[in-house]
Amino acid sequence: MTVLDKSSKDGLNTPYFLINEQALINNLEKAKQLKEISGAKLVLALKCFSTWGTFDTIKPYLDGTTSSGPYEVRLGHEKFGGETHAYSVGYSDADIEAVKPLSDKIIFNSLSQLNYHYQQCKDDASLGLRINPEMSVAGQDLANPARPYSRLGVKQSLLDLSVTDKVDGFMFHMNCENKDVDAFIKVLDHISITFAAYLDKLSWLSLGGGIFFTYPGYPIEKLGLALKAFSEKHDLQVYLEPGEAIITRTADLVVSVIDIVENEKQTAIVDSATEAHRLDTLIYNEPASVKEASEDGQFPYVIGSCSCLAGDQFCETQFAQPLQIGQKLHLLDSAGYTMVKLNWFNGLKMPSIYFEKVDGQIEVLNEFGYEDFKGTLGR
Ligand SMILES: Cc1ncc(COP(=O)(O)O)c(C=O)c1O
Structure with missing residues (x-):
């Protein structure tokens, strides 16, 4: 180089x-603090930032990567390491063949995708399902995963407990640049109550990205303690999938x-x-x-x-x-x-x-x- x-x-x-390493480290130090307080694991959302020449700086602070398409999965596996989470709104058979040797977790967007690919990948990775919590904190409708008729994730009315025979985890993503910790905690409480029966059977849960914990003045400790209480209550390993929070400014x-x-x-x-x-x-x-x-x-x-x-x-x-x-x-x-x-x-x-x-x-x-x-x- x-x-x-x-x-x-x-x-x-x-x-x-021009990417500034010191500014990146300042954000990563906040991520480290959040991890220490909460016990949550943090995986970098490559959809937001995949400039892999900076990964040596980021790796010591985060637990791995999450992705939205097969090439991001491969990049995360090759260039970042740690845990590789694969999520896609829709996997073809070829996509699953490509990602399954590289992924620690494969997260499906729908019950039909889970059922279609289950046999193909059940022994290769821990499987997960994206859920639509029907509640969100997202400024613009275009970026609101819980908008009317959203195709992103499964609504509770379509679920039954037998899904936990197939998946070990759920993924929720419902925040976009959310600077308001109380608004986040409201959504967390909603998930905790609405999905309690499922959560108690799962071993991990991802709460997605969009939590702006590196914003100046953000109460990291309050967020960390809320996540810790949640993960202890349901006996779950919690993950966050920050993108913007890691590379902002x-x-x-x-x-x-x-x-x-x-x-x-x-x-x-x-x-x-x-x-x-x-x-x-x-x-x-x-x-x-x-x-x-x-x-x-x-x-x-x-x-x-x-x-x-x-x-x-x-x-x-x-x-x-x-x-x-x-x-x-x-x-x-x-x-x-x-x-x-x-x-x-x-x-x-x-x-x-x-x-x-x-x-x-x-x-x-x-x-x-x-x-x-x-x-x-x-x-
Ligand atoms: C499933 C999922 N996880 C994580 C993220 C990262 O969000 P952000 O960059 O706002 O933290 C996104 C963004 O769209 C997402 O869709």
């Missing part, structure tokens, strides 16, 4: 992601101003696009924050993307000084659900991925070129 001296930082060519997407155009508002066009490099900005309509912006700045700009999509912009913000062509801007908090969703729309230059280590050296995790673009579309 190429390692650059810290003096090269200012000269890196945009666009690029650890990476910037660094871009350059390419042009400034005016149409009633000033738009700074940068060498990146939400649609290609920061997709959730667009999908969830959540504007990016820019490090160089100033709350009371007198120079407002739209930070516009380089793609052809008319509404593709990172945010509107203001600066203390007019922006200059060539100036770098840091789009903050760009680690989660970004690098895993990168695409080549418009043939834009793919952001490089750099890892700034605690000692200031910069590991080059990847840099991309035309051949990578071409190679995704044919050989």
